[in-house]
Amino acid sequence: MPLDPNHELSSESITLLQEAFAVSGGETEVEEDLLVRFACGGLDGPSERSLISVLVQAPLARKRLGEILSELEVVQHLPASEAAASPLWTSVAKLVSEGLTSLAAGVAGATRALAHVHQTSSFAAVRGGEFEAEIDREGTLRVHAHGDGELYLADPAGEGIALGTPESGVLKIEGFTAMSGLRAGLLPGNYFQSAPVDSPSHVFLEAMDQTVAVVLREQPTVRGESLSISLGALPALTPPQGTLTIAVPVGNTEVVLARVPMAPWPPEGRRFEIPVPKVAVAAILTASILQFRIHR
Amino acid sequence: MSQRDLERWVGPDPTLSSEAFERLSEKARPVISAFLNRYPCSHEEREDIIADTLLKVANARSRFRPEGEAAWRQYLRSVALNCLRDEFRKRPGAREVPLDNLGEIPFEDRPYIDALLEHAEDRRRLYAEADACWLGQSDEEGDRRLLAAQLHGDGIPAETIARLLGASSLDDALTDPVVVRRFAFHRLYFSNDRLSCHVLGIEAKSLNATAERANRGTDLPPPEGWTWSEVQVVLLRVRNGLLTKQIDRFTRHGLSTNEVLTVIERSLTLYPMAGEAQRLCVELPNTAPLAKDALWKRLAFQYYCADRLPQLQIHERTSPAAEVLGYRLTEPVIAGWISVGRLFTALAAHVEQRRCL
Numbered sequence: 322m323p324l325d326p327n328h329e330l331s332s333e334s335i336t337l338l339q340e341a342f343a344v345s346g347g348e349t350e351v352e353e354d355l356l357v358r359f360a361c362g363g364l365d366g367p368s369e370r371s372l373i374s375v376l377v378q379a380p381l382a383r384k385r386l387g388e389i390l391s392e393l394e395v396v397q398h399l400p401a402s403e404a405a406a407s408p409l410w411t412s413v414a415k416l417v418s419e420g421l422t423s424l425a426a427g428v429a430g431a432t433r434a435l436a437h438v439h440q441t442s443s444f445a446a447v448r449g450g451e452f453e454a455e456i457d458r459e460g461t462l463r464v465h466a467h468g469d470g471e472l473y474l475a476d477p478a479g480e481g482i483a484l485g486t487p488e489s490g491v492l493k494i495e496g497f498t499a500m501s502g503l504r505a506g507l508l509p510g511n512y513f514q515s516a517p518v519d520s521p522s523h524v525f526l527e528a529m530d531q532t533v534a535v536v537l538r539e540q541p542t543v544r545g546e547s548l549s550i551s552l553g554a555l556p557a558l559t560p561p562q563g564t565l566t567i568a569v570p571v572g573n574t575e576v577v578l579a580r581v582p583m584a585p586w587p588p589e590g591r592r593f594e595i596p597v598p599k600v601a602v603a604a605i606l607t608a609s610i611l612q613f614r615i616h617r
Numbered sequence: 618m619s620q621r622d623l624e625r626w627v628g629p630d631p632t633l634s635s636e637a638f639e640r641l642s643e644k645a646r647p648v649i650s651a652f653l654n655r656y657p658c659s660h661e662e663r664e665d666i667i668a669d670t671l672l673k674v675a676n677a678r679s680r681f682r683p684e685g686e687a688a689w690r691q692y693l694r695s696v697a698l699n700c701l702r703d704e705f706r707k708r709p710g711a712r713e714v715p716l717d718n719l720g721e722i723p724f725e726d727r728p729y730i731d732a733l734l735e736h737a738e739d740r741r742r743l744y745a746e747a748d749a750c751w752l753g754q755s756d757e758e759g760d761r762r763l764l765a766a767q768l769h770g771d772g773i774p775a776e777t778i779a780r781l782l783g784a785s786s787l788d789d790a791l792t793d794p795v796v797v798r799r800f801a802f803h804r805l806y807f808s809n810d811r812l813s814c815h816v817l818g819i820e821a822k823s824l825n826a827t828a829e830r831a832n833r834g835t836d837l838p839p840p841e842g843w844t845w846s847e848v849q850v851v852l853l854r855v856r857n858g859l860l861t862k863q864i865d866r867f868t869r870h871g872l873s874t875n876e877v878l879t880v881i882e883r884s885l886t887l888y889p890m891a892g893e894a895q896r897l898c899v900e901l902p903n904t905a906p907l908a909k910d911a912l913w914k915r916l917a918f919q920y921y922c923a924d925r926l927p928q929l930q931i932h933e934r935t936s937p938a939a940e941v942l943g944y945r946l947t948e949p950v951i952a953g954w955i956s957v958g959r960l961f962t963a964l965a966a967h968v969e970q971r972r973c974l
Contacts, residue, residue, distance in 0.1 A: 323973070324729060326966040330958030333720035334730055337690055338961050340651040341734055342743055342922045349741075359781070370757050373782075377763045377803065378741065380811070381821060387771045394777070 349375050351382035360389045548578065548595040561586035567595065619644065623683035634678075641689075642671050648690055649697045654925065655857070659832060660825075662704050669700040687722050687730045695719050729958075729965040732972075744919070750967040751915035752802060753795035762790035766800045770900055794906040801907050802915055804893050805938050809924045812934070813856040816887045817848060828852050846872050850880045858926045890934060894941035908943035917951055918960045928952055 330338075351372070358364050359372055376383050550567065561583040579595045625637035649667045658666065673696050674681075683689070698719060722730070733743070748755065755763070765786035768778050778787050790796045807815065814821050817840045830837060831849040839845045850872060853859045864877055872880070898904055906912070916935050920926045926934070932948045939946035954960055 324732060324962065324966040324969045326963040327959070328725075328729060328962045330726050330729060330961060331720065331723050333691075334687075334722050334726040335958040335961065337687065337694070337722065338730060338733055338958070339922055339925045340648070340654075340694070341690065342740060370760070373760045373764050374757075377760050377767060377799075378744075380803070383764075383767060383771065387768065387773055390768075390773055390777055390781075 349379050349382070351375060351379060351385075353385070356382065356386050356389055360386060360393055548593075550593045550595065552590050552593070567593070619686050619689060620683060623681075623689055627678060627681055627683060638675060638678075645671060645674070645693050648693055652694045652697050653701065655859075656701060657832070657853070657857070658701070658704070659829070666697060666700045666704050669703070670697045673700065685727065685731070686734050687727050690734075691719065691722050729962055732965040732969050733961060735968070740923075744923075746968050746971070747915060747918055747922075747964055748799060748802075749971075750964050751911045751918070752798040753911075755795055755799065759793075759795060759799070762786050762793060762796045763799050763803075766790040766796055767803065770800070770804065770896070791900075791902055797901055797903070797906050798912050798915075800901070801897055801904075801912055801942075802919075804897060805890055805912075805935075806916060806919055807888075807890065807934065809856045809858060809926075812888070813852055815889055816851055816855055816884050817843060824856075828856065847880045850877050851884050854881055854930075855884060858924060858930055860927055860929075885933060888934065888937065891937035891941055894938035898941065904942055910944070913939055913944060913946050914954055914960065917954050918964070921955050921960060928955060931955070 355364070355368075355372060359369065364372060376386065563583050564580050565583050567579045567581075579593065581593065619641065622637040622641050625633045626641060628634055628637075646667055649670050650663065653663050653666060670693065674693065677696075681692070761782050765778050765782045768781075769775070769787055769790075775787055790800070810821065810824055814824055817827065819827055819840050827840065827848065831839075831845050831852060835845070839848050843851070850864060853864045854861075861874065861877060861881065865874060897907070913935055917931050920931045920934055928948060928951055931951050932946070935951070936946045
């Protein structure tokens with residue numbers, strides 16, 4: 322028999338029901354890790370649906386989610402060294418390492434030194450694993466190298482502007498003005514350490530026996546679960562041999578996104594569409610740095 | 618479920634009886650705790666009363682007769698009331714505190730109570746039913762749209778929302794009447810704890826500590842702009858939902874009735890609901906679904922049921938926002954909704970109807 326919506330309850334029944342449904346304590350707590358995973362698009366369908374149904378009822382958790390999303394936006398635009406110091410990055414990097422394990426054919430063992438330009442007014446400094454470089458207000462570049470091998474510098478166009486052994490650990494170059502986009506690397510024997518600096522308008526292709534630069538035609542973008550990268554022509558002296566490895570740095574190591582043969586490399590350049598697990602999408606955007614390497 | 622455990626508890630098998638009482642105790646703790654919410658107990662006192670109650674109930678096994686969920690809960694409450702009286706007598710400078718006796722649960726009320734108590738162990742399910750009853754039926758996609766609207770309201774960029782929840786979620790959300798009502802409900806609903814934090818200007822995580830300090834006294838500074846006495850009054854009014862005469866009766870704040878009223882008036886000026894309603898007018902392209910009684914019944918139910926607010930306080934928390942959104946909500950209207958448990962019976966009928974479908 323249907324219940325009568327106009328039935329009148331006794332006051333004691335009402336009180337009992339009020340007590341039965343009274344909410345004591347705070348709202349449902351949502352784990353930070355779960356929020357980060359959601360913000361990075363790394364939850365599977367059932368977990369995502371379950372979290373959404375909690376989030377709509379949990380203003381505090383939603384507030385924290387908003388903070389995480391904002392942090393992701395900020396970290397995305399930080400130099401990688403600063404991004405790597407972010408607590409959020411630790412969570413994201415963990416997600417990437419978990420999410421990409423199955424995809425990665427292997428993780429390169431070499432520890433990589435990242436170089437970044439920190440520019441303040443007319444002063445800039447390049448810092449890497451084994452070298453530091455600074456440009457003073459008069460435009461003199463001083464490079465302090467702490468390792469063996471030759472120092473390589475390149476301008477924003479990717480053209481090498483200096484290659485030599487620092488004397489007494491310092492390489493001085495007069496009249497240097499192109500600070501933004503400066504690239505630097507140390508060649509210990511035949512291994513070159515490099516990284517994009519500032520904007521990723523150019524990338525180095527790193528080889529065991531030589532270093533070349535090609536133009537990255539546009540900002541790498543992620544559409545859906547595909548990473549799109551467009552590289553320009555290879556420099557004339559770089560034959561299309563070996564394998565191009567594209568990787569994303571994760572903490573002190575990296576995760577390989579793709580390995581593709583260098584040949585053929587048409588004169589107009591090549592576009593790569595690399596499938597990326599959803600979990601890694603935000604991490605790649607956040608990383609704002611990708612590693613390119615050629616193995617002969 | 619509880620009825621079966623009640624029968625096992627009083628049954629002849631000692632193992633089954635012991636296991637059943639363990640389960641019953643676990644479920645009884647929040648029942649007793651909710652009963653004690655109306656009384657000014659410290660955390661320690663509350664724990665003591667719950668433990669004493671369960672001990673007395675366990676000792677009364679031979680005299681107990683299982684007669685259903687409603688009777689069991691009523692029994693727990695009556696034992697807890699006696700323990701509460703004992704606890705109050707232990708207080709320094711104790712005087713006899715008048716605590717009303719509990720009444721009976723009429724037999725004809727039981728189907729309604731049973732229909733709703735089915736949800737008592739999962740409040741999210743109960744409130745989902747209340748949403749469906751008054752705001753409109755929703756589903757997973759509805760939740761997705763609602764979250765999109767909420768993140769939009771929190772200032773998250775549309776492209777970020779699209780990346781998280783799908784491109785169409787936000788556009789669809791802002792024009793869906795069910796989502797609009799649910800969005801407005803979550804925006805306008807301020808639980809006792811949330812509103813207390815807002816009025817006192819403190820973080821949610823420090824609310825319990827603040828309440829403890831206000832109750833017991835402390836050398837630490839009170840929340841900015843308040844004295845500890847005022848904090849105590851605010852918490853009793855906003856967090857515990859007490860009436861002015863109850864605040865006078867139970868507290869040691871040392872304020873006169875007029876001073877208490879001044880604190881309450883000041884608290885009311887800090888209520889954020891009208892401002893939130895104005896934000897809704899800016900954020901939503903169409904607020905027409907909010908100018909009908911459904912949203913306000915849902916809010917009244919939540920305040921009445923979850924926060925156990927008296928009619929006056931329900932009115933204080935709803936009418937300023939209703940006015941902004943074009944709905945006239947008076948105290949008599951609210952009285953008509955909540956008197957003789959009409960919101961409960963409406964929801965019970967809705968739940969029963971859905972169960973039969």
